[in-house]
Amino acid sequence: MQESRLIVVKRRLTVKWEDFVLAIRLLERAQIWIAILLLPLAAFMLLPLVYLFNHAFKPLHELFLFPPTFIVREPTTSNFAELLALSESTIVPVSRYIFNSIVVTFLSTVAMVVTSAMCAYPLSKHPFPGSKIVLGLIMLALLFATEAVAIPRFIVIQSLGIMNTYLGHVLPLVALPVGVFLLKQFMDQIPNDLMEAAKIDGAREFTIFMRIVIPLVQPAIATISILAFQSAWGNTETSTLFMQEDAMKTLPFYMSTLTSGLANSVARQGAAAAGALIMFIPSLVVFIVSQRKVIATMAHSGIK
Amino acid sequence: MTGNATALSDKQSSAPAVGTKSSVSQRIHGLMTEMWKYRLSYAFIFPFMAMFIIFILIPVVAGVLLSFTYFNAFDFPTWRGWLNYQNLFSQDVVFLQHVLPNSFKFAVFVGPVGYILAFLLAWLISQLPSTLRTWYALAMYAPSLSAGVAMTVVWTVMFTGDRSGYINSFLLKWGIIDKPVYLLIDQDYLLNIMIVISIWSSMGIGFLAILAGILNVDKQLYEAGKIDGISSRLQEVWYITVPMMKPQMMFAAIMSIVHTIKSGGIGVQLSGSNPTPNYAGQLLLDHISDYGFIRFELGYASAISIFVLLLCYVLSKFFGFLFAPKEDE
Incomplete structure (x- = not known):
């Protein structure tokens, strides 16, 4: 099963490689210069990530080699085993953090995408009283880093009584102003006639929303999903501030406990590297799957 | 309600x-x-x-x-008027001597420099044919996907203070230094390392917005520009590309401000302590969490937060002024 998947991946890679060669043949001279100029920069950008992959598979003796090596020589999965073993001695196993992370990320991504889409639709297509104020507030909130108001947020969560629950993880993340904004910009492109025609045919608002609007804004939905996924998957704020019970915390929080003080100690380096890779791969996969749609969406991101 | x-x-x-x-x-x-x-x-x-x-x-x-009260998280807040703000700008030595200058230096490099770099990169990449373009764009965007916490593993190993750190090992090998430097703890280096890392991870959706904006400019405009006497690529960028994509530039500017503010916590992650050694990497957000969650002076911490939010607002107004569409456009 896994092998057959590997073959599919390999095939895709080879196809891409042929495209790549073809593309190089078609380049103009200026383009070749640009490509060469950008190559070291691209390498610089990717280097730490390549390193992350290699580091996670290094056996213990290679981790502290001098001079340090970049590429792994004898790849092993012992770091991942160590990460799992490390938690057996503690009260909360890593699998619990991973489980929490998956649940929280899934729930909040779905909630963010659904509420953003529902909010963006009337903002774009219905001139209801107050729509300008709502839009203005959301635009203003685009530039607020919620980290800055962590203290009042803490008080709000506390008084709602949702500390140490999954709700405490999910609800604070749901309002994603960027999501509403991007979707609204994208929905502005849909011609109003389309909706009028549907109305004449007897469609209700909800049907129009589900059958016409949502399918047409698919690229934007993909983009929002990535942003939502990223903000939820890497979030440490909710775990640090709103969860006192260790069993309710998430993987990024566990990673931060592994890495704190890493500069001065040699212990658990392998486990930390393995954990870091586990953190990174889902984001990368999600992005690669939907990158075309993302770039298509960003064309409509302008603020006028 | x-x-x-x-x-x-x-x-x-x-x-x-x-x-x-x-x-x-x-x-x-x-x-x-x-x-x-x-x-x-x-x-x-x-x-x-x-x-x-x-x-x-x-x-x-x-x-x-x-922000107008004294609040220690246990007793009911008591009203203090403007005292918190007065203290912030007259009494708080750490804020005035370390946090503000650090934040200013950090923001200047990560904000405008990162922003201009993003535009340059996006423009260069947009000149490439589509297959190659996708690969380069992916390479530039990938770092921003990496969650901050996870990457700490990489950075700490790269910049570790003994000779097994990559940077140290490299510098030793080429004879630039003769003994390993404690890069992450030394106050001379911490802030610079933070800046490099933040720029590295700054090519996020703002960068993609700029790229998409450049690609969306109508090609006929360039033809028209040539007839009207535009002779170099530089003029093309200045007179056609940038004016045509002002809205995307604005969006990217706002994303850049948010990124700059958000990546503030990186110093604490790298050095492993809040406050950072000698306050070398102390930025506004660290100062807030220092007062808010370590000293529990929540009223004072809120005053700093409000200062940060106001700063964001003023900056975005400034960008809005820069990129506002002119009457005749």
């Missing part, structure tokens, strides 16, 4: 729009029927707005109120 809040703000907004000559009661009546007509729209925005009001709007308002 939240429904009422929106309804109230709605009333204020559109009251003047509905027939200015009619009496107040008639106006309210007209507004109510208008609102009833759009009841479905309100239902659609309700879930988002409820969360927005509870977790963003109320905290910001509460933050403003708290």
